[in-house]
Every structure is written in structure tokens, then in C-alpha cells.
Amino acid sequence: xxxxxxxxxxxxxxxxxxxxxxxxxxxxxxxxxxxxxxxxxxxxxxxxxxxxxxxxxxxxxxxxxxxxxxxxxxxxxxxxxxxxxxxxxxxxxxxxxxxxxxxxxxxxxxxxxxxxxxxxxxxxxxxxxxxxxxxxxxxxxxxxxxxxxxxxxxxxxxxxxxxxxxxxxxxxxxxxxxxxxxxxxxxxxxxxxxxxxxxxxxxxxxxxxxxxxxxxxxxxxxxxxxxxxxxxxxxxxxxxxxxxxxxxxxxxxxxxxxxxxxxxxxxxxxxxxxxxxxxxxxxxxxxxxxxxxxxxxxxxxxxxxxxxxxxxxxxxxxxxxxxxxxxxxxxxxxxxxxxxxxxxxxxx
Amino acid sequence: xxxxxxxxxxxxxxxxxxxxxxxxxxxxxxxxxxxxxxxxxxxxxxxxxxxxxxxxxxxxxxxxxxxxxxxxxxxxxxxxxxxxxxxxxxxxxxxxxxxxxxxxxxxxxxxxxxxxxxxxxxxxxxxxxxxxxxxxxxxxxxxxxxxxxxxxxxxxxxxxxxxxxxxxxxxxxxxxxxxxxxxxxxxxxxxxxxxxxxxxxxxxxxxxxxxxxxxxxxxxxxxxxxxxxxxxxxxxxxxxxxxxxxxxxxxxxxxxxxxxxxxxxxxxxxxxxxxxxxxxxxxxxxxxxxxxxxxxxxxxxxxxxxxxxxxxxxxxxxxxxxxxxxxxxxxxxxxxxxxxxxxxxxxxxxxxxxxxxxxxxxxxxxxxxxxxxxxxxxxxxxxxxxxxxxxxxxxxxxxxxxxxxxxxxxxxxxxxxxxxxxxxxx
Numbered sequence: 001x002x003x004x005x006x007x008x009x010x011x012x013x014x015x016x017x018x019x020x021x022x023x024x025x026x027x028x029x030x031x032x033x034x035x036x037x038x039x040x041x042x043x044x045x046x047x048x049x050x051x052x053x054x055x056x057x058x059x060x061x062x063x064x065x066x067x068x069x070x071x072x073x074x075x076x077x078x079x080x081x082x083x084x085x086x087x088x089x090x091x092x093x094x095x096x097x098x099x100x101x102x103x104x105x106x107x108x109x110x111x112x113x114x115x116x117x118x119x120x121x122x123x124x125x126x127x128x129x130x131x132x133x134x135x136x137x138x139x140x141x142x143x144x145x146x147x148x149x150x151x152x153x154x155x156x157x158x159x160x161x162x163x164x165x166x167x168x169x170x171x172x173x174x175x176x177x178x179x180x181x182x183x184x185x186x187x188x189x190x191x192x193x194x195x196x197x198x199x200x201x202x203x204x205x206x207x208x209x210x211x212x213x214x215x216x217x218x219x220x221x222x223x224x225x226x227x228x229x230x231x232x233x234x235x236x237x238x239x240x241x242x243x244x245x246x247x248x249x250x251x252x253x254x255x256x257x258x259x260x261x262x263x264x265x266x267x268x269x270x271x272x273x274x275x276x277x278x279x280x281x282x283x284x285x286x287x288x289x290x291x292x293x294x295x296x297x298x299x300x301x302x303x304x305x306x307x308x309x310x311x312x313x314x315x316x317x318x319x320x321x322x323x324x325x326x327x328x329x330x331x332x333x334x335x336x337x338x339x340x341x342x343x344x345x346x347x348x
Numbered sequence: 349x350x351x352x353x354x355x356x357x358x359x360x361x362x363x364x365x366x367x368x369x370x371x372x373x374x375x376x377x378x379x380x381x382x383x384x385x386x387x388x389x390x391x392x393x394x395x396x397x398x399x400x401x402x403x404x405x406x407x408x409x410x411x412x413x414x415x416x417x418x419x420x421x422x423x424x425x426x427x428x429x430x431x432x433x434x435x436x437x438x439x440x441x442x443x444x445x446x447x448x449x450x451x452x453x454x455x456x457x458x459x460x461x462x463x464x465x466x467x468x469x470x471x472x473x474x475x476x477x478x479x480x481x482x483x484x485x486x487x488x489x490x491x492x493x494x495x496x497x498x499x500x501x502x503x504x505x506x507x508x509x510x511x512x513x514x515x516x517x518x519x520x521x522x523x524x525x526x527x528x529x530x531x532x533x534x535x536x537x538x539x540x541x542x543x544x545x546x547x548x549x550x551x552x553x554x555x556x557x558x559x560x561x562x563x564x565x566x567x568x569x570x571x572x573x574x575x576x577x578x579x580x581x582x583x584x585x586x587x588x589x590x591x592x593x594x595x596x597x598x599x600x601x602x603x604x605x606x607x608x609x610x611x612x613x614x615x616x617x618x619x620x621x622x623x624x625x626x627x628x629x630x631x632x633x634x635x636x637x638x639x640x641x642x643x644x645x646x647x648x649x650x651x652x653x654x655x656x657x658x659x660x661x662x663x664x665x666x667x668x669x670x671x672x673x674x675x676x677x678x679x680x681x682x683x684x685x686x687x688x689x690x691x692x693x694x695x696x697x698x699x700x701x702x703x704x705x706x707x708x709x710x711x712x713x714x715x716x717x718x719x720x721x722x723x724x725x726x727x728x729x730x731x732x733x734x735x736x737x738x739x740x741x742x743x744x745x746x747x748x749x750x751x752x753x754x755x756x757x758x759x760x761x762x763x764x765x766x767x768x769x770x771x772x773x774x
Contacts, residue, residue, distance in 0.1 A: 057701045060702055061705070
């Protein structure tokens with residue numbers, strides 16, 4: 001028997017193909033479904049049971065053992081609590097980054113090691129290089145290192161990313177060729193509150209929300225009513241409920257959220273794309289994680305799949321050569337040097 | 349092996365009865381408790397009512413009146429099959445709705461506090477939790493009974509390890525406040541047939557006693573007969589039930605239609621308001637094609653009742669003889685088409701997926717419970733351990749099967765069980 005690997009299987013095509021590849025490479029593979037969240041929200045069915053069945057079906061097809069590891073309590077404590085805290089503070093948290101840091105590459109890793117694993121594996125598009133170093137995936141379009149920059153080096157050193165060298169279309173083709181039924185499955189995160197629609201329902205369940213005014217920042221004019229300031233992100237353009245505003249301001253141009261006053265529960269909007277709240281040349285960060293020795297001149301990614309932009313890191317501040325659209329507080333800025341992910345921090 | 353067993357007559361029969369099933373010609377379907385295909389005769393009977401006879405039965409002109417008459421006649425066919433009249437039936441959109449409607453028979457004024465409407469989250473404002481429950485239901489009931497009973501603060505009555513109701517427990521739990529007892533005629537996971545005449549006997553005794561003591565609280569018996577309509581000879585008067593739920597989808601009729609048979613002295617409240625159809629209890633333009641199909645399916649079921657029972661009983665014997673390494677769970681008091689097995693030390697869900705690859709379709713329990721990843725409350729109630737529940741496989745025979753398939757499937761199941769045991773030991 002080859003080395004022992006526990007592979008996290010979500011029921012999606014990426015982790016299914018990862019398990020397939022490991023099996024073909026001669027590893028002693030065990031599939032694990034991480035049960036992180038199973039609560040239905042009003043009007044929204046949590047997909048966990050279907051995802052679990054999809055994962056198990058693939059494991060059975062591959063002839064590998066399959067287990068369900070229940071991390072619901074830890075997920076609630078570490079990920080959900082963090083999300084609620086951040087939203088209440090007016091920020092826009094990133095649950096995936098926290099889930100990787102606290103659950104997948106911590107609890108899952110630790111439990112796998114206790115079970116005698118040599119490695120863990122996931123279906124992330126990323127690569128683990130020597131060192132260990134976290135490296136961008138070959139498929140630049142799918143690279144998920146943005147979500148992984150906070151995982152520990154210890155876990156990374158024991159992690160296999162079987163599809164990190166592959167392109168997504170090839171992953172799908174391989175799934176089809178091997179009769180894996182989830183080749184065409186819609187990508188799901190396994191938790192219903194990920195995505196814009198789900199997040200709103202989720203927050204309504206857990207945070208007391210009051211409707212409030214939407215005001216134009218330049219004039220203080222009340223344009224409409226919002227459902228609760230926590231739902232809004234700086235730079236947001238959709239879902240403002242101010243259509244049909246009549247008169248001189250109805251020139252067809254969209255409004256953007258430029259500021260939130262959580263104390264007064266007011267969301268400020270503007271049509272002025274040059275509003276000072278939208279643009280910035282510097283970003284202050286907190287909770288910086290450096291995976292390697294800090295370098296001054298780096299490339300920065302401010303959203304998953306966003307382009308890499310050059311910047312200079314001095315202490316806890318990023319300086320950009322050109323003005324950038326200000327990302328929401330609570331999101332991450334992730335640093336790169338070529339293919340290597342250097343680390344990152346959380347935007348203030 | 350399957351190809352060797354290829355039987356022209358059997359295939360021809362399959363194509364004749366279930367023409368559209370040709371796509372799955374090599375399929376062996378053993379999950380008839382989850383769904384049954386609409387037979388061609390049923391489908392043919394329904395067709396005119398989608399197009400030519402599409403009229404709203406409530407409209408004034410003659411063609412519409414003809415549709416209304418056909419609809420009433422169809423209800424009559426369904427009602428007669430259980431010894432009732434068309435006017436006793438409330439047509440619903442399936443058995444779940446019929447079960448929910450049955451619970452509106454409870455009198456919430458007077459003896460109980462007012463009832464705030466149930467929420468989807470399962471925590472009702474304040475109904476009856478702090479007082480004697482006025483509802484008793486069998487702990488192995490389907491969720492469409494359990495969930496609504498819980499909403500009303502109902503109490504579960506235990507089953508014996510055989511799956512049959514514990515009559516002692518029932519007697520002990522009936523109080524002077526008890527208004528409704530809900531016990532399915534046959535369980536959907538085990539096929540266990542409940543002794544409804546005995547239960548209605550107990551109820552009669554209690555009613556006599558209540559009368560003597562001047563207690564006027566009603567005491568009704570509701571039974572969900574979804575699984576049994578095509579396998580048992582049902583007569584509402586003989587069973588002594590006040591409310592009986594029927595389901596078209598389990599008897600080779602279309603999905604999304606069912607009925608609640610209501611005896612005369614029971615007062616229900618609508619769950620759907622509108623144009624006042626179905627005696628005001630279930631508003632909405634009549635689902636004519638489905639009810640026509642339901643009636644045809646019931647007619648066919650009655651016609652084939654005895655033949656089917658014998659056939660399924662003999663196939664059950666074949667399976668029990670030819671399958672290996674199992675323990676039979678539903679040994680007694682079961683519908684003839686239910687075979688519930690336990691494979692010790694094996695994860696039956698893996699068997700479901702292995703069998704799926706061979707176009708053999710079975711289940712580990714009720715389809716809706718399995719898809720939610722919930723352990724069967726039914727198997728738990730009869731005292732199975734978690735490991736035994738995990739090893740349990742439900743086969744439900746039906747009209748898409750033939751004897752050839754039964755022999756074949758025994759070998760196929762033996763094969764995948766052996767594969768799985770090898771994997772575990774290797």
C-alpha cells in the first residue's frame with residue numbers, strides 16, 4: 001500500500017477528480033466529507049446532504065473508504081461567529097479564508113494526522129512547492145491561493161493539491177471519462193449562506209436588522225430605504241432599492257455605496273465615480289500573515305480572481321502606484337512574488 | 349449474466365405496460381414504496397383531460413358539466429374501492445396534504461388553547477406543549493404525520509420490536525383530552541401492517557366510557573393508507589377509521605394527487621382557501637386529469653389485488669432463499685412486497701451506489717429521509733443499533749418486476765455484498 005492520504009471530498013468535480021488521481025497514483029486514499037453546516041435557512045435548503053451523497057457515490061465508485069467528519073460545532077465557533085462579529089462591525093468578512101485556516105487545514109489536518117495520515121489532500125487549485133511554499137495554480141483563471149494564504153506551513157507541508165497542475169476543462173474531461181456523475185454539477189460551497197442571496201437570509205436569522213435611510217452623500221437627500229446597513233458593501237451598485245427616483249437626479253447613472261454610518265444606520269450613496277470614498281492609493285492592513293521573508297515590492301490580489309497589481313508594503317500599509325477602487329473592509333489583500341504566495345492581511 | 353437472462357416475453361410485457369420505460373430496459377427497480385410509474389392505461393385515461401376535455405368543472409356550459417361529471421365519477425371509483433362515497437372524499441395534492449388536513453379535525457376551542465399557525469422552523473409560538481397532548485401518533489409514522497403532530501404538541505405511541513403498535517402504550521397514553529389518534533395502515537419503511545380494527549375497538553370502548561362519565565371530547569382515528577391501497581383490501585367501515593389518507597403516486601397513478609376520506613361526523617377546517625371546491629375544504633380548480641388517472645390506477649389495483657399479493661409473496665420467498673448473509677428485519681405482519689434486510693458490518697448506502705452502477709435501484713429507507721442524511725427513526729424505533737441501521741437495505745417489489753428479475757437481482761446483490769466485504773477485509 002502507498003502512503004496514506006485523507007482527501008476532503010465536497011461532492012464537487014474538483015475534489016472528486018483529486019481523489020481519482022490520488023487513487024491512480026497508488027496512494028492509500030480515504031475520502032472524507034467535512035460536515036461544517038447543515039442548517040436550512042427559511043426558504044433555502046442547505047445542500048449538505050446532497051453534497052455528501054455525491055461525494056460518497058464517487059468514493060464508492062473509486063472503491064475507497066469514506067467517512068463523514070463532523071466539524072459543525074467548530075465551524076460555528078470559528079467561522080460563523082467571526083462572520084457575525086465582522087458584519088456587526090460593518091465589515092465584509094470572508095468565510096472561505098477563515099474556513100481554510102481553522103477547519104480544513106487545521107482540524108481536518110490534525111484529525112487526519114491522528115488517524116495515521118502521511119498527507120491530506122483537497123480539490124483546491126493551488127500548488128505546494130518546496131519549503132513548503134504556497135504557489136499559484138497552473139490554471140490562472142481558477143487559482144484559489146487567495147483563500148489559502150492564512151493556512152499553516154505545517155499543514156501545507158503535508159498537503160497534496162492533485163489538480164493544482166491541471167486546467168479546469170481538463171479536470172471536467174477527466175471526470176467525464178471516468179464516469180464521475182458530478183462532472184456537470186454546479187459548483188457549490190456546501191454552505192447555503194455563501195453567495196449574495198444566501199448571506200442575506202443568513203444575516204437576517206442571526207443579526208437584528210433595522211431598516212434605515214439611503215442618502216446621497218453630496219446632498220444628504222434621502223433617496224430610499226435600505227433593509228439594514230450591514231447588508232451593504234462599499235462600492236456596491238446593485239440592490240439599492242432607489243429605482244424610480246424622479247427629478248433632476250434621474251440621469252440614468254448608477255449610484256454606488258460610498259459610506260455606511262452604522263450608528264445612525266444610514267447608507268450613503270453617490271453617482272460620483274470619483275468620490276474620495278471609492279478610490280485610494282493606500283490600504284492599511286491588520287492581522288498580516290507572512291509565509292516567507294517580507295519583500296518590499298510585491299504583487300497584490302484584492303479579490304479572488306482579481307488581477308495582480310504592483311504595490312509596496314511598508315509595515316502594515318500597502319502603497320499602490322495608481323489609484324485603486326477601495327475594497328471592502330474585512331476582505332483580504334494577498335501578496336505574491338511571481339508564482340509564490342507570500343502571505344497577506346485583512347483590509348481595514 | 350443479465351443479457352443471458354434476456355427474456356423476450358418479459359421485455360414485451362414491460363414495453364406493453366410501461367412503454368416509456370424502454371429507456372431503462374435493463375433496469376431492475378426495487379423501490380416501489382418510493383415511487384411507481386404511471387402505467388400506460390392510466391396515462392391513456394388521463395390524456396383527453398389535458399386538451400380535449402380541459403374545461404373548468406365549475407363553468408356553466410355543457411362540455412364543462414361533462415368534465416365535472418367525469419370528475420365526480422372518478423372520485424366515486426376511488427371512494428368505492430375503500431367502501432366510501434364520492435362525497436366522503438376530499439381530493440388533495442398528495443398524501444402529505446391529506447395528512448395535514450386530517451389534523452384540522454382537532455377541536456382547538458374549548459378544551460384547548462387557540463392554535464397559532466405552524467411555522468416552517470418547527471417552533472410554534474405556544475400551542476399545547478404544556479398540557480396533555482390531544483393527539484397521539486405512532487412513532488414510526490411518516491414525516492407528513494410526525495411533523496404536523498409535533499406542531500400540535502402530539503405524543504408518540506411506541507411500537508414493539510416487530511414494528512407493530514404497542515397497544516398497552518396506546519391505552520396508557522389515551523387521556524380524556526385525547527381527540528385524535530393517527531396510525532398508518534402500513535409503514536412506509538418496513539411495510540408493517542397495523543391492527544387498525546383492534547385500535548378502533550379500543551377507541552369504541554373509550555368512547556362508551558367517556559359517554560358514561562359525561563365527557564364530550566371527540567376521539568377520532570386517522571390512518572395513512574398510502575402504501576397499502578394496492579396491497580390490502582381496505583374498507584373504512586371495517587377498519588373503523590374516521591379519516592383515511594390515500595395516495596395516487598404509490599399505486600401507479602400520477603404524482604401530486606391524493607385524497608382524504610372523511611366520515612360524516614368529522615368537521616375539518618380548510619388549509620387552502622379560495623373558490624370553495626371539495627366542499628370548501630380544498631379550494632383550487634380541480635386537478636381533473638390527475639384524479640381521472642388516480643381513479644384508473646385504483647380500478648386496476650383492485651382488479652389485480654389478489655394476483656399481485658400472491659406474486660409478491662412468492663417473489664419475497666425467492667429473494668429470502670437466494671440472497672446470502674443477511675438478517676431479515678420485517679419478519680412478520682408486513683406487506684407482501686416489502687423486503688427489509690440488514691447486512692451486518694456493511695454500509696448499505698455503499699450498496700445502493702454499487703447497485704446503481706448495475707442499474708439496480710434500491711433504497712436504505714424512506715427516500716425523503718435518506719436524502720436528508722437522517723438516520724431512520726423507524727428502524728431506531730424497532731430497536732436497531734446505529735450499525736444495524738447503517739446496514740439496512742429496503743427492497744420494495746412491484747409491477748415493473750418479473751420473476752426473472754427477482755432471481756437476477758438476488759445474484760447481483762450477493763455480488764456487490766461480496767465485493768464490499770472483500771474491500772473491507774482486504
